[in-house]
Amino acid sequence: MSRLASTGLAFFVFSAMVAALYAVFLYAPTEGQMGLVQRIFYFHVSSAICSLVAFSLVFLASIQYLRRREERWDRLAVASAELGVIFALIVLITGPLWARPIWGVFWRWEPRLTFMLITFLMYVAYLMVRAYAAGSVEQTRRFAAVLGIVAFVNVPLVHFSVNLWSADQQLHPQKVELAPEMVVARYVSLVAVGSLFLFLLKRRMELELASQTLNRIRQELDGERGDDGP
Amino acid sequence: MEQSSNLTYLFAAYTAFWAVLFGYVLHLMSRQKDLNQSIEEMRKLASEIRRGQL
Amino acid sequence: MIKGVVAILWKDLRVEWRSRERLGPMVVFVFLIILVFNFSFELGGSALHEIGPGVLWSAFVFAGLFGLNHTFATELDNNCLDALMLAPVSHSSLYLAKMLGNLLFLLVVELLSLPFFCLFFNLSPGLYLVPLVAVLTLGASCLASVGTLFAAMSSNSRLREFLLPLLVLPMIYPALIWAVKATAIVFEHSRPSTTGAFWPGSLTEPVSFLLVYSIVFTTLALMLFDQVLED
Structure with missing residues (x-):
C-alpha cells in the first residue's frame, strides 16, 4: 500500500512538473x-514558500518532539530542516540570477534577500548541531529541537529588523499584478514544486527511519555481544 | 539583444534549480547506499553468530 | 529560586576573581579588535559617525563569544556540571545565574573598553554616555540571553568552541542591527552643539526592540533549559 502511494505520489510529482514547465515556458x-x-519568478517564489513551510514544520515537529519524545517527530524535524535549507539555497541562487539583468547587480542588501540569507544561515547552524554532536543520540535530538524552536521565533524578528536596516533598498515589489495566464502558471508551479517538496520530505523521513532502526539494532547486538564476551 | 542575454539568466536559474535538487538526491542516494552496506554487514554478522551457536 | 541564582552567580564571580580567566583576556581582545578595524580601514577620528558603532559592536560581539565559551567549559573540565545539577537548584536558576554572569562580564568589559574607544575616536565625555550605557546593557543582555543557552549546547559538540559563533551569530543579527542603530543615534547626539538632548526621541524605538528581544529569548531559554540539561 505504502509502496503504491509512493509510486502514485512520484507519478503526480512528475506530471505536475511537466505541466508546470509547460505553463512557465x-x-x-x-x-x-x-x-x-521574469519566468524565473514561478519557481523562485514557489521554492521560497516551500522553504518557509519547511521551517515552520521544523518548529512544530520540535515542539512535539520535546513534549512526546517520539522519534517520528524528530524524523520530521530533520527532514524538514534539510529540505528547507535546500529550497532556501535555490531561492538564494535563482534570486541573484534574476536580479542581475533587472537590477544590474547580482546582490543587493535588500530586505528580503537579507532575510532569506540570515534565515538560511540559522538552519545551516541547526544542521551543524546535528552533524557534529558529540553526546548521545537522544541529547542531540533535544538540542536540535531547542534550536528548531528558538530559530523559528527569531524568524519574524529578523524580518522586522532587516526591513529597518535597509528600507531604502526595498526592490521586491510589494504587490504583483499578473496576467491571468501568469496566475495559472504561478499556482501550477506552486503545486509542482510543493509536491516535489513533499515527495522528497517523505523519502528523507523514510531514510531517517531506516538509519534509526539500523542504529537501534546495532546497539542491541553490541549489548548482546558485550554480555557474552569475557 | 537584451532578450537573448536574458535567456542566459533564465536558463541558468532553472539549471540551478535542478542541479541543487539533483545534488541533494545524489546525496540521499549515497546515504542509502551506506545504509544498505551496513545492513549487509549486519546480516553477515548475524549469520556468523548463528553458525557459532549451532 | 533567587537564592540559588545568587549562590551560583556568587560562585562564578569568586572563581573569576581568583583565576581572572575571562575578564582580562576579554578586555585585551576588545582592544585588539578595535585596532584591527583601525588598521584594516585606516580609520581616523572623523570615521566615528560612519563606522564607529559598527566597530564597537563587532568588538563586543567577538569578545562576548570568547567569554560565552567559558560559561560551561570550566564546569565540564572538572565534571562540576554534574555536581551543579545535583545541587538543589532548578535548571532555570542555573540558566539565569549563568546568563546574569555573562551579562555582568560583558558589561564590565564594555565599560572598561569604552575609554579606549572614546580616546581613539576622539569622543569627549558628556551626558550622552548615560543613554549609551543603557544601549550597551541591553545589547549585552541580548547577546547573553541567546549565548548562554547555546553555550550549554555547543560545549557538547565535536566542534567545541567553534560551534558557538555558528549558532549565535545568525541569531544575534536582528539585535545587532538595532544595537548599532541605537549607538549611531547616541553618537550623533554626542557633538557639543546637541548635548542639550539627554535622551534623543529616536532612541526609544531601537531600545525597545532590544528590550523585547532580550525578554523574548530569556523567557524562551528559561522554558527550554530543562531540555538542554536533562540526563
Whole structure:
C-alpha cells in the first residue's frame, strides 16, 4: 500500500512538473518590462514558500518532539530542516540570477534577500548541531529541537529588523499584478514544486527511519555481544 | 539583444534549480547506499553468530 | 529560586576573581579588535559617525563569544556540571545565574573598553554616555540571553568552541542591527552643539526592540533549559 502511494505520489510529482514547465515556458506570456527572465519568478517564489513551510514544520515537529519524545517527530524535524535549507539555497541562487539583468547587480542588501540569507544561515547552524554532536543520540535530538524552536521565533524578528536596516533598498515589489495566464502558471508551479517538496520530505523521513532502526539494532547486538564476551 | 542575454539568466536559474535538487538526491542516494552496506554487514554478522551457536 | 541564582552567580564571580580567566583576556581582545578595524580601514577620528558603532559592536560581539565559551567549559573540565545539577537548584536558576554572569562580564568589559574607544575616536565625555550605557546593557543582555543557552549546547559538540559563533551569530543579527542603530543615534547626539538632548526621541524605538528581544529569548531559554540539561 505504502509502496503504491509512493509510486502514485512520484507519478503526480512528475506530471505536475511537466505541466508546470509547460505553463512557465509556453503558456504564460512574456512579461512586458522584464522580458524572459521574469519566468524565473514561478519557481523562485514557489521554492521560497516551500522553504518557509519547511521551517515552520521544523518548529512544530520540535515542539512535539520535546513534549512526546517520539522519534517520528524528530524524523520530521530533520527532514524538514534539510529540505528547507535546500529550497532556501535555490531561492538564494535563482534570486541573484534574476536580479542581475533587472537590477544590474547580482546582490543587493535588500530586505528580503537579507532575510532569506540570515534565515538560511540559522538552519545551516541547526544542521551543524546535528552533524557534529558529540553526546548521545537522544541529547542531540533535544538540542536540535531547542534550536528548531528558538530559530523559528527569531524568524519574524529578523524580518522586522532587516526591513529597518535597509528600507531604502526595498526592490521586491510589494504587490504583483499578473496576467491571468501568469496566475495559472504561478499556482501550477506552486503545486509542482510543493509536491516535489513533499515527495522528497517523505523519502528523507523514510531514510531517517531506516538509519534509526539500523542504529537501534546495532546497539542491541553490541549489548548482546558485550554480555557474552569475557 | 537584451532578450537573448536574458535567456542566459533564465536558463541558468532553472539549471540551478535542478542541479541543487539533483545534488541533494545524489546525496540521499549515497546515504542509502551506506545504509544498505551496513545492513549487509549486519546480516553477515548475524549469520556468523548463528553458525557459532549451532 | 533567587537564592540559588545568587549562590551560583556568587560562585562564578569568586572563581573569576581568583583565576581572572575571562575578564582580562576579554578586555585585551576588545582592544585588539578595535585596532584591527583601525588598521584594516585606516580609520581616523572623523570615521566615528560612519563606522564607529559598527566597530564597537563587532568588538563586543567577538569578545562576548570568547567569554560565552567559558560559561560551561570550566564546569565540564572538572565534571562540576554534574555536581551543579545535583545541587538543589532548578535548571532555570542555573540558566539565569549563568546568563546574569555573562551579562555582568560583558558589561564590565564594555565599560572598561569604552575609554579606549572614546580616546581613539576622539569622543569627549558628556551626558550622552548615560543613554549609551543603557544601549550597551541591553545589547549585552541580548547577546547573553541567546549565548548562554547555546553555550550549554555547543560545549557538547565535536566542534567545541567553534560551534558557538555558528549558532549565535545568525541569531544575534536582528539585535545587532538595532544595537548599532541605537549607538549611531547616541553618537550623533554626542557633538557639543546637541548635548542639550539627554535622551534623543529616536532612541526609544531601537531600545525597545532590544528590550523585547532580550525578554523574548530569556523567557524562551528559561522554558527550554530543562531540555538542554536533562540526563
